Amino acid sequence: MKRFLWRGFLGLLGLWLIVTVASFGYNFATNGTAAPPPGLKYVEAGGINTRYETWGTAGTPVVLVHGAAESVDTWSRLVPLLAKTHRVYAYDITGYGYSERKAPYTIEHLAGQLLGFLDAMHLGGAGQPRPILVGHSLGAGVAAEATLEAPGKVGGIMFLDGDGLPLPGGKAGPPRWLIVPPYRTSLFRLVLDQGWLLKKIYNSVCAPGCPQMDVDEWTRPFRQPGAEQAVWQMTANGIPAVAADRLAKLKDLKLPKSVVFGANDTNGGNAAETAARIGAPAPTLIPNANHLTLISDPEQVAAAIDGLR
Numbered sequence: 001m002k003r004f005l006w007r008g009f010l011g012l013l014g015l016w017l018i019v020t021v022a023s024f025g026y027n028f029a030t031n032g033t034a035a036p037p038p039g040l041k042y043v044e045a046g047g048i049n050t051r052y053e054t055w056g057t058a059g060t061p062v063v064l065v066h067g068a069a070e071s072v073d074t075w076s077r078l079v080p081l082l083a084k085t086h087r088v089y090a091y092d093i094t095g096y097g098y099s100e101r102k103a104p105y106t107i108e109h110l111a112g113q114l115l116g117f118l119d120a121m122h123l124g125g126a127g128q129p130r131p132i133l134v135g136h137s138l139g140a141g142v143a144a145e146a147t148l149e150a151p152g153k154v155g156g157i158m159f160l161d162g163d164g165l166p167l168p169g170g171k172a173g174p175p176r177w178l179i180v181p182p183y184r185t186s187l188f189r190l191v192l193d194q195g196w197l198l199k200k201i202y203n204s205v206c207a208p209g210c211p212q213m214d215v216d217e218w219t220r221p222f223r224q225p226g227a228e229q230a231v232w233q234m235t236a237n238g239i240p241a242v243a244a245d246r247l248a249k250l251k252d253l254k255l256p257k258s259v260v261f262g263a264n265d266t267n268g269g270n271a272a273e274t275a276a277r278i279g280a281p282a283p284t285l286i287p288n289a290n291h292l293t294l295i296s297d298p299e300q301v302a303a304a305i306d307g308l309r
Helices: 002-029 107-120 138-149 183-192 195-205 215-223 227-234 244-252 271-278 298-306
Strands: 041-045 048-055 061-065 087-091 132-136 156-160 257-262 284-286
Touching: 041 107, 048 107, 061 107, 061 138, 087 107, 107 138, 132 138, 138 156, 138 244, 156 271, 156 298, 183 195, 183 215, 183 227, 195 215, 215 227, 244 271, 257 271, 257 298, 284 298
Parallel strands: 061 087, 061 132, 132 156, 156 257, 257 284
Antiparallel strands: 041 048, 048 087
């Protein structure tokens, strides 16, 4: 029996050594980073060097706040429609896209970046126009926290495919002690290299009519220096979000509110409950749409933003 256990131990030890050596080797071979796209614009926002873009020249300003694993580029189908009648602004949340990665990745920290961005764009201050904030998924919580902290800066708020709440059950994923360097790095890079898997995930949260996923556009931000550590830190306590009791304080604010969800969305929360919680009218449900309505149904989303009064 002891010999059997000893052989089993040696076998596991050997397997661990093989996996560890392979992990170090893979990490060394894939240690390069990707250059960001040329021509990106940056501004200091809340102490963070923030990538941003603007469109349009007139009309009520709209500030777009993207969701997890997204960036300014995720709005590319929506902004041409909005820019016809609005001045449109979008930026990369720290930890994602091409903005500086700067912890801590709490909802308050992310809201501070958004409020700093409003200041940098001359929005919401004395004598300045107050923007509509449109938060997609994770961005709904960021927009909500910023609105609660500085309601006088905001002209309206839309929750798009997101309820702003913490994920059910709190922290997600396996215990963090199971995924440590060098295995964490190997796993992170392996996932980025599986285009077929990423396309499958994309298709599962987007309506059938969505354009084909541009894998490089989605993964290049995660090949920037510090991206892996930022993702690890950002997800340490689940997705940054607003507690339900604090979120409910939006109900007391007298500003236009809207909730827009894909009718088939099972990732963003409950649309009707979200609308009731924040004191918004009944939600707008986009037929046959899923969690990426900004990509699958930009016309309907633009119309909902235009209708926010």
